[in-house]
Amino acid sequence: MTFVISGSASKSLATEIASFEKVQVIEVETKKFPDNEIYVRIPRKLSGKDCVVIQSTPSNDSLLELFFILDALRDEKVSSIVTFVPYLRYSRQDKQFLAGEAISAKTVLRIIDELSDKIFTVNCHFLDEEGMFNYHGVELWNIDVFPLLGEYFKRKFTDIVVIAPDKGSVKYAKKAAGVIGCEFDYLEKKRISCEEVEIKPKKMNVSDKNVVILDDIISSGGTIINAAEILKQQRAKKVMAGCVHGVFSKGIDHLLSTLDEVVATNTIETPVSKVSIAEYAAKKLFKL
Template structure:
């Protein structure tokens, strides 16, 4: 039985189709004072799969998830698998300064207490978040899906990480495609001049694909795109798993000369052209 939260109903329907499982509708509305109302409208057996991204608005989507999970638990559902395509509050998995809340740990504990018995996430911002759960937790990678899309649409790509932190994603995709990959690094030319360029690969005349896990404000991507254009890339494509894309991020990216932006549907957006439903369904069947 698949239950889709407000943030992921379309994806939940796709997962239900992949698994050939019934999709159970829910009724959700807001009381005049802002509190949420949740009702599960369907007959359930002993197992349920809840699909809910916890991106913006994070607090509302998390509260809805907590209500759904606790409701299922109180209804006697013993096996509650939770698919969290985008894990909100996942940026802080440790305490950097004294007194800071470790938000990823707190949210993980609340999800587990609410009734989850197994967790499926996609490209967590930090792999270590899985350690906060005491129940089976899976961090799935959407890079194979992104690689497949690139293979179908580009002839001779080179995969570029916008910084060293995203190099692992670039390598994962390049290994699948059998193509070159690199990352952008800052090189100090003089005490006053710093140049950003690819570490080893010449992108001149090539189709450069920038890859990252999350695109939020788009600042890093805009800088990377301009540099690749300056170094002669024939085309610049931007790809990511989670298209957070706050405010005018997408506009800024295209204004920087990017030819296309592709992302998965862990979050709904205008560029969510790759569905993670097959990835989730396959993990459920293992």
């Protein structure tokens, strides 16, 4: 018998996924002590059961909670653990740029791997395709939901052009544009610091078009805002932004004041999580 184990960061998504497979959801009990240490308890005996743990990691606390959930389940001697991390924190630190840097993605995944039988995530930042990958000895299943974003915009708008905020993200724009059946392009971006970017002017065919800026992660939103301003100068009819992972480290009000619409999936639960990955993820988690 299989149970879905819901961490505190993915309660709605876990419930929705479980509903497609008609399995029971068990919500983990969590609390914080006065010194900010985290307490985790699995409120049911699960010895010999198969478990699917669903916990996104938008914060360090949610990542620690995931580690504690997995270790508690191992202590319970469950039969198997499939770990689904919709948003994998530290995935942007996947390689060493300067001597002595920690490869944080490797560290995180090795810990999860030690406590899991199989690991799934969604549009991992350092993976370009859907499927199973070996990353520093860890087998990781990557689920691609960019087509779901494409379907969302296709239902709502016509005369669409999909724009990537930089050349590195053009692969995402291409996937969504393939679903929509529209053109795609990219902007030229130069990163000045971890929070500051410069978008170089580039002439594109966006006049009187509904433009969708698409990326895997929107964090501070600075890149998206700069791109939107350039596109509006080129007479785009509407400028919208879509992403898989809505981190929104500076909130969303500044984005909504510049863009006509902001759309994210529910890998992280936000006020603009308008695209659900639940049905597609359920098929992957329970069929492999």
